[in-house]
Amino acid sequence: MSTILVVDDEAAARHALTRLLRREGYETVAAGDGREALRALEAGTPDLVLLDVMMPGLDGLELLEILHAHPRWKALPVVVLTAVSDTHTVRRAEQLGAREYLVKASFSVAEMLGHVRRYTAQA
DSSP, X not given: OOEEEEEOSOHHHHHHHHHHHHHTTOEEEEEXXXXXXXXXXXXXXXXXXXXXXXXXXXXXXXXXXXXXXXXXXXXXXXXXXXXXXXXXXXXXHHHTTOSEXXXXXXXXXXXXXXXXXXXXXXX
């Protein structure tokens, strides 16, 4: 069974995603910010990270930069799921290794689950 780390500072979004993913058969670990996500990653590497960008403290782009630089996590698939849609942020996330960039206001649950399945190889 694949494990997904959900990183979002909005508790409602974090809980909704973890509930949805569990219903789809995934194990989930949740983190409310980048530092909490790093602690979760130290405890065990998930199969995929769903990552928000705008978070207090260590934000999503900073976390992506750490993941990209770390040999253990460099190949870890990350799907950005955020409200931030400006071109600079999208490009920066891609440069730092994000596999997909989904804007919260315009993605569908089916689209997000398709990406999750692709990167966890769970059909």
